[in-house]
Amino acid sequence: MSSVKYKLTIAYDGGNYVGWQTQKSGPGVQQKIEEALGRLFPTPLVLHSSSRTDTGVHAIGMVAHVEIPAAELRMTDHKLSLAINAHLPPDIRIFKAQRCPADFHARFQATGKQYRYFVWNHGPHHPLLLRQSWHVPQPLAIQPMREAARTLLGRHDFRAFAANRNWPFHTTVRTLRRLDIRRQGPLLTFVIEGDGFLYRMCRGLVGTLVQTGMGRFEPAEIPKMLASRDRRLAGMSAPAHGLVLWKVFYGPTGAAEVPAGDLDE
Amino acid sequence: MSSVKYKLTIAYDGGNYVGWQTQKSGPGVQQKIEEALGRLFPTPLVLHSSSRTDTGVHAIGMVAHVEIPAAELRMTDHKLSLAINAHLPPDIRIFKAQRCPADFHARFQATGKQYRYFVWNHGPHHPLLLRQSWHVPQPLAIQPMREAARTLLGRHDFRAFAANRNWPFHTTVRTLRRLDIRRQGPLLTFVIEGDGFLYRMCRGLVGTLVQTGMGRFEPAEIPKMLASRDRRLAGMSAPAHGLVLWKVFYGPTGAAEVPAGDLDE
Numbered sequence: 001m002s003s004v005k006y007k008l009t010i011a012y013d014g015g016n017y018v019g020w021q022t023q024k025s026g027p028g029v030q031q032k033i034e035e036a037l038g039r040l041f042p043t044p045l046v047l048h049s050s051s052r053t054d055t056g057v058h059a060i061g062m063v064a065h066v067e068i069p070a071a072e073l074r075m076t077d078h079k080l081s082l083a084i085n086a087h088l089p090p091d092i093r094i095f096k097a098q099r100c101p102a103d104f105h106a107r108f109q110a111t112g113k114q115y116r117y118f119v120w121n122h123g124p125h126h127p128l129l130l131r132q133s134w135h136v137p138q139p140l141a142i143q144p145m146r147e148a149a150r151t152l153l154g155r156h157d158f159r160a161f162a163a164n165r166n167w168p169f170h171t172t173v174r175t176l177r178r179l180d181i182r183r184q185g186p187l188l189t190f191v192i193e194g195d196g197f198l199y200r201m202c203r204g205l206v207g208t209l210v211q212t213g214m215g216r217f218e219p220a221e222i223p224k225m226l227a228s229r230d231r232r233l234a235g236m237s238a239p240a241h242g243l244v245l246w247k248v249f250y251g252p253t254g255a256a257e258v259p260a261g262d263l264d265e
Numbered sequence: 266m267s268s269v270k271y272k273l274t275i276a277y278d279g280g281n282y283v284g285w286q287t288q289k290s291g292p293g294v295q296q297k298i299e300e301a302l303g304r305l306f307p308t309p310l311v312l313h314s315s316s317r318t319d320t321g322v323h324a325i326g327m328v329a330h331v332e333i334p335a336a337e338l339r340m341t342d343h344k345l346s347l348a349i350n351a352h353l354p355p356d357i358r359i360f361k362a363q364r365c366p367a368d369f370h371a372r373f374q375a376t377g378k379q380y381r382y383f384v385w386n387h388g389p390h391h392p393l394l395l396r397q398s399w400h401v402p403q404p405l406a407i408q409p410m411r412e413a414a415r416t417l418l419g420r421h422d423f424r425a426f427a428a429n430r431n432w433p434f435h436t437t438v439r440t441l442r443r444l445d446i447r448r449q450g451p452l453l454t455f456v457i458e459g460d461g462f463l464y465r466m467c468r469g470l471v472g473t474l475v476q477t478g479m480g481r482f483e484p485a486e487i488p489k490m491l492a493s494r495d496r497r498l499a500g501m502s503a504p505a506h507g508l509v510l511w512k513v514f515y516g517p518t519g520a521a522e523v524p525a526g527d528l529d530e
Contacts, residue, residue, distance in 0.1 A: 095389055
């Protein structure tokens with residue numbers, strides 16, 4: 001039975017879900033979308049995503065693929081995203097559904113990812129950003145944070161910045177291509193891009209940089225943290241709700257694949 | 266009995282309130298802050314605001330003044346905002362409390378206001394902007410919208426763009442200083458600045474401009490709408506939840522008074 005493969009670009013407010021994957025404590029975003037697909041197609045379908053986001057983490061450019069039996073597919077590509085969205089809660093949206101080659105794989109072919117992390121750096125928190133930014137009321141010194149960020153760029157073993165897991169088979173070496181810290185008034189945006197990320201690595205990087213901005217660490221300490229490969233020597237993990245999976249890159253050069261939801265380009 | 270006057274800069278998520286002013290249908294933001302003041306000071310205090318926002322409209326730079334009896338004021342200015350915030354729900358925040366001259370008046374001395382209106386212009390809505398942007402899925406032509414916006418700049422009678430009210434004593438002439446339409450991917454931001462605004466005028470302007478982008482109106486029709494002074498000839502009113510009172514200007518030249526919450530400068 002022939003099938004058609006679709007690449008889905010997905011946005012969600014992670015605040016209402018236990019993460020991408022379903023857990024004992026509640027349903028994940030993946031399950032919600034698979035249930036919506038179940039309302040449209042008789043054959044149970046499985047989503048394969050580029051990444052798994054943690055409880056509370058948001059996305060505007062998550063990518064997943066799904067194979068739909070050709071015989072059951074009785075709609076145009078545009079109608080497909082409308083139809084799935086019609087069966088989803090408003091805090092999960094398919095931004096785009098595109099037919100893709102049969103050998104496309106959302107996870108195996110991803111050549112990079114961009115996350116963004118939002119910090120509201122002002123005494124009181126911003127009432128409109130409560131659910132999507134980390135409130136840091138203490139003054140932050142941006143220059144040391146940017147210096148520290150520069151030492152993180154490139155190919156390193158990032159084990160010191162990721163949550164403790166068993167890594168028996170997988171390498172903990174990753175390449176960080178970009179770590180910009182933008183300031184617009186009290187709003188800090190961390191733009192974090194790399195070929196891949198360890199579990200909770202983005203949050204470990206941001207937490208450590210923010211603590212550098214508070215004076216808790218010197219920029220010169222960062223290379224020592226990297227070298228230690230010891231989670232206890234790096235800084236805190238920033239809270240989940242400030243983090244957004246912004247886009248996923250595909251293609252041999254890691255060239256930008258700009259999703260419809262991108263606010264920047 | 267001598268009193269100390271404070272200028273408060275206030276941010277709130279308007280989605281949970283009937284507006285600035287209390288109505289039969291529920292409490293307003295003003296009442297919530299007055300109740301918080303009631304927990305701190307024995308004398309009942311009244312807030313005087315620069316503006317009244319409608320049900321659902323947000324603010325990050327609302328300004329209000331309040332007079333506090335000097336004898337009851339036993340804290341520093343910084344502590345004052347912390348103390349008020351401690352008695353407010355998290356969706357209302359005092360961003361700043363500053364002592365101001367005894368003759369300062371938040372409404373009478375305001376020399377201008379800036380509103381921002383957010384439109385998410387993409388097929389599906391953005392899960393993280395559901396409560397703070399207007400979802401317009403149809404394609405919008407930006408150039409005609411910008412042309413139309415230019416014809417609105419300057420001093421005009423804006424009655425055609427405001428909600429019908431009795432205007433027996435007050436002029437409906439206002440000066441619109443700025444009406445920029447910024448595009449960042451699917452996100453449109455309308456930056457609307459003037460010496461003052463009629464009831465629902467911002468929403469009438471944005472609704473008409475968006476309908477111009479849809480091809481419903483030609484830019485050349487806008488001056489005719491203005492001249493008609495007839496609400497029925499202008500376009501629709503954009504929904505409240507896309508609108509944010511961004512800042513209020515004081516001073517003889519209308520020079521920018523940048524509140525702490527400003528994301529731009």
